[in-house]
Amino acid sequence: MVELTKEINNEILADFRKNLNQDATNNVLKNAVAQVGIFKAAQNIEAKRKLNPTFNIEVSTGKVSNQKRSGRCWLFSALTNLRTEFAIKYNMKDFELSQNYLSFWDRLEKANYFYQNILETANLPVNDRKVNLLFTYPNGDGGQWQYAADLINKYGVVPTYAMPETSVSENTSEFNAVLKRMMRKNGIELRQMVADNSINIDQRVEEMLSEVYKLCVYSFGQPPVDFELSLRNDDDKLIEETSITPKDFLNKYFTINLNDYVNVMNSPQRSKQYNQVYTIQTDGNVVGGTIEKYLNLPIERLEELSIEQLKANDTVWFGNDILNQSQRKEGLLLGDMYQVDKLFNIDMKLEKGDALDYRQSEVSHAMVLTGVNISASKPNRWKVENSWGDDNGEKGYFVADNGWFEDNVYEVVINKKFLTDKELTVFDKEPIVLSAWDAMA
Numbered sequence: 001m002v003e004l005t006k007e008i009n010n011e012i013l014a015d016f017r018k019n020l021n022q023d024a025t026n027n028v029l030k031n032a033v034a035q036v037g038i039f040k041a042a043q044n045i046e047a048k049r050k051l052n053p054t055f056n057i058e059v060s061t062g063k064v065s066n067q068k069r070s071g072r073c074w075l076f077s078a079l080t081n082l083r084t085e086f087a088i089k090y091n092m093k094d095f096e097l098s099q100n101y102l103s104f105w106d107r108l109e110k111a112n113y114f115y116q117n118i119l120e121t122a123n124l125p126v127n128d129r130k131v132n133l134l135f136t137y138p139n140g141d142g143g144q145w146q147y148a149a150d151l152i153n154k155y156g157v158v159p160t161y162a163m164p165e166t167s168v169s170e171n172t173s174e175f176n177a178v179l180k181r182m183m184r185k186n187g188i189e190l191r192q193m194v195a196d197n198s199i200n201i202d203q204r205v206e207e208m209l210s211e212v213y214k215l216c217v218y219s220f221g222q223p224p225v226d227f228e229l230s231l232r233n234d235d236d237k238l239i240e241e242t243s244i245t246p247k248d249f250l251n252k253y254f255t256i257n258l259n260d261y262v263n264v265m266n267s268p269q270r271s272k273q274y275n276q277v278y279t280i281q282t283d284g285n286v287v288g289g290t291i292e293k294y295l296n297l298p299i300e301r302l303e304e305l306s307i308e309q310l311k312a313n314d315t316v317w318f319g320n321d322i323l324n325q326s327q328r329k330e331g332l333l334l335g336d337m338y339q340v341d342k343l344f345n346i347d348m349k350l351e352k353g354d355a356l357d358y359r360q361s362e363v364s365h366a367m368v369l370t371g372v373n374i375s376a377s378k379p380n381r382w383k384v385e386n387s388w389g390d391d392n393g394e395k396g397y398f399v400a401d402n403g404w405f406e407d408n409v410y411e412v413v414i415n416k417k418f419l420t421d422k423e424l425t426v427f428d429k430e431p432i433v434l435s436a437w438d439a440m441a
Contacts, residue, residue, distance in 0.1 A: 003232045009189065017082040022330040029235050029343065042343040043177075047327065047334045050196045051399040055383050057310050058371035059084065062093035065391035069171040071085040075099055075106065076387035077317050078148030081413075082157065084315050090190030092233040099164040101246070105155045106147065111183060111212040114221075116287050122194035126167045133436050138183040141172055145413045146315055147285040149258040151421035154286065156246030157254075167363075168219035177221050182211065195318045262419070265294040265411040266302050267317075267440050270308050274298055279431040280441045294440070295419075295427045299406045303379055305414045306369055309408055315368050315385070317413040322365035324408050328375030331393015332386065335403025354406060356439040363410045363440065370397070380404070395405075408439065414422070 020026050033041045061084055067076050079097045087095045093432050114134065121131050168175050186208045229241040244252070261281065264277075272278065274399065278294045306316045325337040341348050355361035371383030382405055384398040393399075416424060 004370050005221050016063050019268065033343070038340065038343070039338045039381070039419075040054055042338045042340045043327075044334060044336055044339055047332050047337055048330070050401055051332050051334060051381060052373075052382070053394050053397070053399050054073075055371035055373045055381070057307070057374065058383060059310060059313055059315050059383060060088060060093075061315070061370050062087055062095070064385055064390055065096060065099070066396075067099070069173065070103075070169065071172070071342045072099055072103055072143075073387055074145065074319075075102055075148050075151075076369050077366040077385075078145060079157070080081060080385060080387075081317060081436075082152070082254055082256060082314050084370075086254060088313070089255075090231075090239060090253075091235055095231070096160045098158045098160045098163040099157050100165050100169045100220055100368055101223055102148070102155065102216045103141075103169060104163075104216050104223050106143065106153050106285055107220075108209065109151065109214055110211055112205075112287055113285055114138045114187065114210060115190060117140045118190050119194060119205075122191045123321055124190075130282070130436055134346065135184055135187060135326055138187065139179050140176060143285060144266075144292055144319075145263055145411075146259070146282065147262070150284075150286040150289035152250065153256060154289075156248070156250040157247065158176075158224060158227055158246050159229075159231065161223055163288060166220055175215075179212070182215070205320070223333040224335050239437040259290075260415050260417070261413050262416055263292060263294050263411055264414050264419075265440065266299045266303055266352075267294075267296055267356065267410065268289055268299075268351070269439065270353060270354055273359075275426055277427050277431045278427055278434050278440075279440055280434045280436065282436040283441060291431070294411065295423060297423070302412050303402070303405065305418050306412050307372055307374070307379060308418045309414055310369060312397065312400075312415075312418075314415065315370050317366060318369055318409055319363045319366050321361045321363065321408045321410070322367070324361060326398075327406055328388070328392055330434060331351065331386070331396075331398040332401035333398055333404040333408070335401055335407055337404075356410075358404065359439065361408070367398070379405070380419050 003030075029041070065076050065080070068074055076099055079099060083095050083097050087093055117134055119437070120126070121134065126132075139333065190201065190204070193204065198204075199292045224246070226243045229244050231239045233239065243276040274296055275297050278296060279291055280294075282316050283292055306318070309316050322333075324331050325335060327337060350358070350360055352361070368388070369382055370385045372379050373381045379402050381402065382400045384400055386393065387397055388396065388399050390396040416427075419427065
């Protein structure tokens with residue numbers, strides 16, 4: 001063990017004061033930062049000029065959705081891809097699908113996924129890192145593209161009116177607290193049943209899932225087995241059926257095949273290689289669902305693929321770090337939005353891979369690319385549909401410059417038809433399994 005010996009003493013502090021006072025501008029900056037705050041003092045005033053909300057490639061979209069006080073961005077963004085297709089096909093610009101319907105099934109499926117993982121790891125000690133991670137995050141709002149795809153393929157979709165939002169679905173903090181406590185207690189019980197060689201484990205898991213189902217019904221409402229389809233489009237034409245199931249609604253009214261889409265990531269960490277396919281241990285929500293695979297490619301390739309898909313009038317789901325260099329109310333995402341390095345004259349720049357490895361950055365949000373502006377054969381800004389309601393940005397739409405894209409976009413979901421034969425061959429290989437605590441998890 002390294003002994004800690006270096007102390008801050010009066011001599012060192014005197015040097016600090018002397019160095020600070022040598023430059024008169026430090027006193028001006030000190031006053032500015034103290035009065036307005038770090039980010040406001042460091043804000044790039046050129047942001048609005050650089051982020052003109054006009055694009056020469058754009059998918060026609062409607063009103064944005066609002067996830068409110070929940071972490072369902074991944075689900076909202078996935079449903080945006082479907083509803084955009086429906087809106088174009090049936091001329092219904094502001095059509096919306098029920099996020100609450102799929103969120104219900106997500107929480108039930110995640111509970112089963114947790115219980116199965118607890119049984120699989122029951123013989124490991126409680127302080128094992130994987131066991132610890134399972135009990136730390138037994139269930140929650142977060143998810144990935146493949147989570148949504150598996151739910152949609154299994155349960156179908158319904159319009160918003162067939163299962164509207166509730167107070168709990170729009171603010172999930174209390175639900176999460178109750179569900180996590182219940183599931184942790186159940187997880188402890190299942191570990192003990194394995195230790196006792198119980199023969200009633202499967203029956204007990206079903207009883208536990210029944211309790212989760214009840215909690216979900218109380219909180220989110222009862223998912224419809226079938227519903228009356230009644231929609232009027234922008235030409236005042238009525239689309240109606242007396243009764244239709246969610247799966248039949250999906251299969252009859254949507255042509256998009258979610259199995260045609262793959263997750264392409266940009267993770268320039270030293271531990272990973274480009275042109276390699278990865279998966280993440282314990283990453284999933286549906287037992288028996290599709291293993292989520294990530295094809296790791298350079299960021300320039302993610303840009304090219306996103307542009308190709310937008311040109312084909314198809315939106316792009318993407319995972320990003322929205323918390324970095326963003327201005328929420330204005331809806332601006334600029335690579336140098338807050339010039340803190342210049343303000344303090346201190347180099348704080350981290351390479352993207354290091355930012356992941358050392359937890360400066362993370363995949364914190366999912367949104368949808370709906371447009372791009374090409375200048376001199378290169379993208380210089382992107383149109384982003386967020387799920388934070390229309391009070392932010394340009395009626396809910398954000399603008400990102402390409403510098404922000406390159407620094408903060410970590411994954412895009414792309415139709416296989418846009419990948420090269422070589423990329424498809426790599427994607428079809430057996431993936432390298434990353435630990436459940438990997439930075440990309």
